Amino acid sequence: MQRRLAEAGIIATAGLSAVAVAHASLLPLPVAKPEAVALTKAPVTVVAEAEDDILIAFREPVPGHAVVSPFGLRQLPWEGSGRLHEGVDISADSGVPVIAAAEGVVVEAGEKGGYGRYVAVRHAEGLTTFYAHLGAIGAGVKPGLAVAAGQPIGRIGSTGVSTGPHLHFEIRDPQGRPLNPAMFLGKAFAEAGDLPLDKAKRYSGRVRMAHVSSIPESKRHLMEPPQAGTIVVRRKTTDVQDLAAAERNLEGQVRDAAKGEKIDGLRALSIGPDGRPRAQLAL
Numbered sequence: 001m002q003r004r005l006a007e008a009g010i011i012a013t014a015g016l017s018a019v020a021v022a023h024a025s026l027l028p029l030p031v032a033k034p035e036a037v038a039l040t041k042a043p044v045t046v047v048a049e050a051e052d053d054i055l056i057a058f059r060e061p062v063p064g065h066a067v068v069s070p071f072g073l074r075q076l077p078w079e080g081s082g083r084l085h086e087g088v089d090i091s092a093d094s095g096v097p098v099i100a101a102a103e104g105v106v107v108e109a110g111e112k113g114g115y116g117r118y119v120a121v122r123h124a125e126g127l128t129t130f131y132a133h134l135g136a137i138g139a140g141v142k143p144g145l146a147v148a149a150g151q152p153i154g155r156i157g158s159t160g161v162s163t164g165p166h167l168h169f170e171i172r173d174p175q176g177r178p179l180n181p182a183m184f185l186g187k188a189f190a191e192a193g194d195l196p197l198d199k200a201k202r203y204s205g206r207v208r209m210a211h212v213s214s215i216p217e218s219k220r221h222l223m224e225p226p227q228a229g230t231i232v233v234r235r236k237t238t239d240v241q242d243l244a245a246a247e248r249n250l251e252g253q254v255r256d257a258a259k260g261e262k263i264d265g266l267r268a269l270s271i272g273p274d275g276r277p278r279a280q281l282a283l
Contacts, residue, residue, distance in 0.1 A: 056124040056195075057188035059149055061101045061131060061169050062156065065092045068166070071180040072203040074210050076163075078222035082207030086178035087130065087170030094135050094165040096156040099149075101129050101169075101185065106145040106153070109137055115168070116160025119153050125192050126174030133162045161219070163212035173197055 069089035075082040100121055107128070108120035115132040119141060122128050135157020147153060158165045171179045179200035189195050215223055 053190050054188045055190055055192065056102050056127070057149065058101045058171075058184045058186065059099065060090075060185055061098055061129075062090045062092050062096060062167050063099070065090050065096070067182070069210060070208075071178070071182060073205065073207045075207050076210050076219075077212060078215065078219040084178070084203070087132075087168055088181050090167045090169060091164075092156045092166060094156055094158065097152045098131055098134065098154045098156060098167055100147040100151045100153050101149065101171075102127075103149045104129070104147060106141055106143055106147060109142050111159070114161035116162060117154070117157065118160075121147060121153070125195060127179075127195075128172045128176075130168075130170040130172070132168040132170070133157055133159050133166060135159065135165070161216050163216060164214050171200075173201075177201060 067088045068091045073082045074085040104121040104123040107122045117134040118132040134154040136155045138153045183200040
């Protein structure tokens with residue numbers, strides 16, 4: 001009897017142990033604390049976000065269309081000599097949108113002489129862009145309007161003294177002097193010192209002969225062939241050259257007059273009918 005009770009106690013103890021082990025397996029495992037990591041003196045690389053520090057950036061005023069007449073000396077078919085083409089001509093079909101090349105404020109919008117319909121926009125550092133020969137000016141585009149780069153301001157046309165649908169585009173410095181747009185379009189400038197103002201004012205002394213698709217109505221009479229017996233004389237010098245030559249001629253006359261005041265004690269009075277000078281004694 002005692003033996004059976006002892007065996008029963010052993011079995012009961014084993015069962016309790018098994019239950020305890022099973023219960024322990026259901027309990028959450030202890031989470032180990034992370035070990036402290038010693039810091040080193042190695043430099044830490046910090047990647048900073050790029051800042052938008054652009055002063056001014058220029059876009060193409062007629063995206064996707066090429067310049068057909070660059071900045072520089074140019075002679076048109078009805079002109080007797082070359083003159084400075086103060087901007088660039090961009091060929092495009094009538095009605096194609098024209099956009100502001102850079103952020104700025106509209107300072108002029110209307111019609112003016114050879115420009116026809118045009119818009120002028122003032123930008124950072126006093127730069128001004130001109131958009132001429134427009135077929136139409138955008139609705140609401142008037143002086144005082146702030147425009148963003150890429151904002152439509154008009155459409156391609158052929159107003160003013162124009163040789164066909166195109167945009168005449170200029171960039172001028174704060175003093176109103178023309179700059180070569182090729183040095184600005186498609187470029188961004190971070191500071192005023194980055195602007196190529198001096199370099200953009202320069203141009204080659206070679207005159208380029210322009211080929212046009214049509215002659216403006218106001219210039220057609222200059223292209224008419226001369227009548228029989230008419231002698232056409234084209235100037236080979238400029239106004240500045242003619243003025244310099246006239247001044248040199250006047251200086252020469254003054255010198256000649258000073259030399260002729262005294263000839264062997266005589267003072268010249270006038271030229272006689274025989275072509276010889278009349279004179280009197282210098283007392």
